[in-house]
Amino acid sequence: MTAAEPSFELVPGAGESPVILHVPHSARETPAEVRADLVPKGAALERELDHIVDAHTAELAAQAAGAARVAPWRFVNRLSRLVVDPERFPDEREEMVAVGMGAVYTRTTLRAPLRPESFDPEPLIARYFRPYARAMTEAVAGRLAATGRAVIVDVHSYPTAPLPYELHGDGPRPPVCLGTDALHTPPELVEAAQEAFAGCGVIGLDSPFSGTYVPLEFHGRDPRVSALMVEIRRDTYMSEPGGPAGPGLRILASALAALVDAVTP
Secondary structure, three states: OOOOOOOEEEEOOOOOOOEEEEEOOOOOOOOHHHHOOOOOOHHHHHHHHHHHOOOOHHHHHHHHHHHOOOOOEEEEEOOOOOOOOOOOOOOOOOHHHHHOEOOOEOEOOOOOEOOOOOOOOHHHHHHHHHHHHHHHHHHHHHHHHHHOOEEEEEEEEEOOOOOOOOOOOOOOOOOEEEEOOOOOOOHHHHHHHHHHOHHHOOEEEOOOOOOOOOOOOOOOOOOOEEEEEEEEEHHHOEOOOOOOEOOHHHHHHHHHHHHHHHOOO
């Protein structure tokens, strides 16, 4: 990836689809100039990526899009979340700042130093975070203009055992966790997801992770934008940490396609 290339990709779906499958944490790629500022090097850095990356979720979304009756749109981050985390608030509203994991991480999953204390995050915010946020805002606006609504399905995974960085890691860790928002997640969206993933094991709500991603221009103000976070426990579809995908990936992709179908007219 060159400096001129965007760090994300909007994969078009059907013009009549309101759905955007958002995949923010699937990539391992970390540019050399970003790696140069990181404290962990070599095998230690690769191990951190094993833990922090939502491996195979881009493939999961692609398979689901291919199986859906009406193809959803996909917005995929092509760089690792060690560059920037596009889903964090870029200010003091972000609770993960408490463990060094705001929009630009300063600590690892083990709460060890990731970047020097003197590190200035603003160049990364300007180069990666803001363009990503603008593009995702435009993608949502495009679905609103075309269909009158937008449905963001945030595709994530999480480890079977809690990691030290987790603020709420002592709660249930079901095979599928649905993260919700009081305004942007209507009950019928939760019900559709529960039905779609019924064959994938126990489905929980907002534990160990809660909330969902909505671009700030719409967040808390536009109910035409609905959103749901789908967090999948990694042992259901892959070898942990950072290993290959197994047959569970195909099952989950079928379930995600069923959710897309359920919320598409």
